[in-house]
Amino acid sequence: MFSRILRHEWRLLSGDATLWLVTAVCAAAIGYGVWNGARWVRFQQQAIADASAEQAKRYDALQTQITALRQPGASVSPFADPRNPSSLGGRLGPKYATLPPAPLAALAIGQSDLLPYYFKVSTDARENIVSTTEIENPNRLLAGRFDLAFVIIFFLPLLILALTYNMVSAEQEQGTLALVLSQPVGTGTLVRGKVAVRATVLVGVLVVLAGAALLITGVNLTAAGAVPRLLMWIVAVTAYAAFWFGLAVCVSSLGQSSTANATILATTWLALVVVAPSLFNLIATSFYPVPSRVEMVQAVREASDEANKEGSKLLARYYEDHPELATGDAAQAMTDFNVVRVAVNDDVENRVRPVVQRYERQIAAQQQTLDRLRFFSPAILMQSALNDVAGSGVDRHRHFISQLDAFHAQWRAHFVPLIFAKARVTSLDTLPSFTFVEESTAVLWGRVGTGVMALLLPSLALAWFGFRRLRRYPVAG
Amino acid sequence: MLTAVDLTKRYNDVVALNALRLTIAPGEVFCLLGANGAGKTTTINLFLNFIEPTSGSATINGIDVTKAPLETKKYVAYIPETVMLYRNLTGLENLEYFAALAGRPDYTASQLLEFFARVGLPDGAAERRVGTYSKGMRQKVGIAIALAKGAKALLLDEPTSGLDPKASNEFSDLLRQLSADGVAVLMATHDLFRAKQSGTRVGIMKHGRLVAVHGTDEFTHADLERVYLEHMHD
Ligand SMILES: Nc1ncnc2c1ncn2[C@@H]1O[C@H](COP(=O)(O)OP(=O)(O)OP(=O)(O)O)[C@@H](O)[C@H]1O
Ligand SMILES: [Mg+2]
Numbered sequence: 001m002f003s004r005i006l007r008h009e010w011r012l013l014s015g016d017a018t019l020w021l022v023t024a025v026c027a028a029a030i031g032y033g034v035w036n037g038a039r040w041v042r043f044q045q046q047a048i049a050d051a052s053a054e055q056a057k058r059y060d061a062l063q064t065q066i067t068a069l070r071q072p073g074a075s076v077s078p079f080a081d082p083r084n085p086s087s088l089g090g091r092l093g094p095k096y097a098t099l100p101p102a103p104l105a106a107l108a109i110g111q112s113d114l115l116p117y118y119f120k121v122s123t124d125a126r127e128n129i130v131s132t133t134e135i136e137n138p139n140r141l142l143a144g145r146f147d148l149a150f151v152i153i154f155f156l157p158l159l160i161l162a163l164t165y166n167m168v169s170a171e172q173e174q175g176t177l178a179l180v181l182s183q184p185v186g187t188g189t190l191v192r193g194k195v196a197v198r199a200t201v202l203v204g205v206l207v208v209l210a211g212a213a214l215l216i217t218g219v220n221l222t223a224a225g226a227v228p229r230l231l232m233w234i235v236a237v238t239a240y241a242a243f244w245f246g247l248a249v250c251v252s253s254l255g256q257s258s259t260a261n262a263t264i265l266a267t268t269w270l271a272l273v274v275v276a277p278s279l280f281n282l283i284a285t286s287f288y289p290v291p292s293r294v295e296m297v298q299a300v301r302e303a304s305d306e307a308n309k310e311g312s313k314l315l316a317r318y319y320e321d322h323p324e325l326a327t328g329d330a331a332q333a334m335t336d337f338n339v340v341r342v343a344v345n346d347d348v349e350n351r352v353r354p355v356v357q358r359y360e361r362q363i364a365a366q367q368q369t370l371d372r373l374r375f376f377s378p379a380i381l382m383q384s385a386l387n388d389v390a391g392s393g394v395d396r397h398r399h400f401i402s403q404l405d406a407f408h409a410q411w412r413a414h415f416v417p418l419i420f421a422k423a424r425v426t427s428l429d430t431l432p433s434f435t436f437v438e439e440s441t442a443v444l445w446g447r448v449g450t451g452v453m454a455l456l457l458p459s460l461a462l463a464w465f466g467f468r469r470l471r472r473y474p475v476a477g
Numbered sequence: 478m479l480t481a482v483d484l485t486k487r488y489n490d491v492v493a494l495n496a497l498r499l500t501i502a503p504g505e506v507f508c509l510l511g512a513n514g515a516g517k518t519t520t521i522n523l524f525l526n527f528i529e530p531t532s533g534s535a536t537i538n539g540i541d542v543t544k545a546p547l548e549t550k551k552y553v554a555y556i557p558e559t560v561m562l563y564r565n566l567t568g569l570e571n572l573e574y575f576a577a578l579a580g581r582p583d584y585t586a587s588q589l590l591e592f593f594a595r596v597g598l599p600d601g602a603a604e605r606r607v608g609t610y611s612k613g614m615r616q617k618v619g620i621a622i623a624l625a626k627g628a629k630a631l632l633l634d635e636p637t638s639g640l641d642p643k644a645s646n647e648f649s650d651l652l653r654q655l656s657a658d659g660v661a662v663l664m665a666t667h668d669l670f671r672a673k674q675s676g677t678r679v680g681i682m683k684h685g686r687l688v689a690v691h692g693t694d695e696f697t698h699a700d701l702e703r704v705y706l707e708h709m710h711d
Contacts, residue, residue: 004577015565175561179622182525182555182632183578184547475527476518 001185005193013197022159027209029155033148034213037106044101044117051096051118062093063428083424086338089415094122097407097434099400102391103226106219107233108149110392121408123415125348127300127356129408148210149386152237153379154273157244159202161265164248166258167194168473173258178475187470195245203241207234228441229389232448236385239455243378246462253469276377280370288365296359303351307344318343338419367394375454385451388444395447399439407434478503478630478661479524483533486519493519495685496533506652506662508672510705511682517665521632525555537630551580554628556636560619564608568598568618571607572625579626592621597644612639620648633664637671649675669705673698681708
């Protein structure tokens with residue numbers, strides 16, 4: 001019986017031009033979205049490749065210079081001397097810390113176009129390296145880039161609703177419902193059949209087209225982590241689709257006209273997909289306003305000026321904190337520009353820290369507020385999940401920043417003792433390097449799974465309510 | 478086969494059906510007469526469980542329709558006043574689908590075409606989209622669907638509306654055949670002539686009440702009309 005309904009629904013659906021129109025539009029949107037995403041990924045990869053080429057070239061030059069300076073009589077100003085640890089660790093030999101795009105980054109541009117993905121790490125103060133660029137308007141993502149995530153979040157619900165808003169009411173209005181329900185078929189079975197066909201078609205079309213688009217744009221599915229991410233993507237998309245199907249079943253069960261259903265569903269879509277993200281963003285930013293970036297930059301500049309003025313006084317204090325470095329002639333060290341610079345950088349960081357912390361606390365509070373509110377909008381839930389899958393969300397970036405901080409500390413720890421000891425660098429091979437360590441798949445499943453559960457629970461509740469009510473669907477009167 | 482016990486349906490202050498007591502045995506063709514709004518459709522919808530009774534019960538084959546609607550619907554076939562079908566499918570595809578829903582997925586195409594021949598659907602129409610059918614042709618498909626179900630009871634709501642006189646006449650013959658096969662029929666109709674011709678009993682409804690029941694063999698057609706009009710007057 002059920003399979004007969006499926007066959008019938010497929011015949012009706014496939015005989016209807018709307019389905020093919022929808023599929024064509026879908027294909028175009030998916031193709032364009034994936035192409036856009038892939039373009040952005042290539043751009044990032046190019047930028048990263050350029051950076052690493054620049055670094056390699058610079059290091060070659062430095063190495064050549066070091067070799068040349070071994071010749072007797074060769075000389076160079078200390079500022080341009082790569083053997084000078086202060087110059088090397090500061091201006092001459094900074095290394096890049098880069099966040100490479102995740103294997104399926106083309107699926108969602110997410111926030112990766114707002115968050116810096118490479119930094120030039122030197123012995124400078126952290127704030128001079130990390131411009132604290134953080135999301136100031138998460139909503140921009142929902143309206144900005146036309147990527148596959150956008151297609152899924154905005155269009156998929158519309159397509160689902162277009163194919164389901166009148167699935168019962170149309171039969172009621174065209175008069176076939178009475179004849180169908182005079183047969184031993186429950187309204188629930190009928191609607192399950194309708195939903196099953198539509199869901200299979202839509203999700204199938206989406207997954208196949210997106211998969212094809214990914215392959216055409218040259219995504220490497222054999223890359224580490226690509227397959228689990230693809231699975232997560234399919235699970236998340238299915239859960240999101242389930243929500244909208246649940247909603248459609250629920251609204252269909254109310255026994256209203258097709259027009260009324262369309263109005264109710266369109267309004268709900270507008271509220272959940274368009275209004276809620278902006279509203280929640282507004283709430284987050286008004287409760288936790290972030291100090292302006294100008295203020296931050298200003299603070300860094302003022303701190304640098306003051307620190308530079310106090311120069312040697314700072315060094316004395318620095319020695320108190322780091323007595324192990326106080327070897328050799330302290331009096332001469334007091335006048336050594338390089339040594340003073342270490343202390344000055346340290347001081348700048350200390351001075352700026354409260355401003356930076358306040359800034360980061362507010363950002364974190366905003367993010368937390370949005371994290372909580374996201375449970376009220378399937379669109380935000382979906383955006384977070386897709387960002388996680390594509391590796392273009394805030395969490396992976398935070399993971400990167402903490403590795404960056406560790407690398408910065410490591411870099412300094414390497415150079416500071418050399419600076420104090422007035423040592424000479426003879427080889428570039430021992431310098432620390434940065435390699436990004438990817439988040440574990442388990443952590444990723446955890447985050448994506450939470451989002452998926454948060455989508456599935458309301459879907460089930462809506463479907464449960466809908467199917468219960470369908471039993472009393474007003475066929476007549 | 479079809480039984481109503483104190484079956485009542487009230488819409489706010491309108492009593493659409495008032496304490497209907499009725500039993501239709503296998504082989505009986507019970508014709509429900511009455512003015513527009515008398516409660517005929519209401520009665521049929523109650524048997525189909527399309528609406529909930531305010532009180533009383535309707536049973537088919539001894540089973541309460543509100544308690545096991547899917548079970549009772551196996552035993553009845555229904556022809557509405559205006560048969561509406563899937564316009565984009567052919568008559569044959571429609572028949573095939575509804576027969577499958579009715580629990581008869583096993584018919585071959587030629588068996589299905591035979592049903593169309595029995596109801597007098599013009600040759601060649603079966604393969605055409607229903608969107609191109611006239612009302613009477615759709616009605617014939619509806620009758621074919623009911624026949625294909627092979628049900629023990631029929632619920633007919635003005636089934637011949639839109640049928641030409643010849644088709645109407647053939648439908649009466651069909652009803653007599655079914656009756657001979659032991660099918661119980663409840664038919665709402667305005668056609669006194671057909672009621673007399675194909676019915677075994679007629680019931681006259683007025684304001685939701687079944688006010689009179691007669692065997693069709695009790696009078697001539699003219700008598701039936703006179704009795705009916707008398708009931709309508711006061
Ligand atoms: N949904 C409803 N809400 C309120 N009243 C209704 C509803 N459906 C039917 N009625 C009323 O119930 C009464 C019986 O209606 P019913 O459709 O059974 O009449 P009928 O005998 O089939 O008439 P007709 O010969 O015109 O088909 C009418 O007075 C009608 O107005
Ligand atoms: Mg009626």
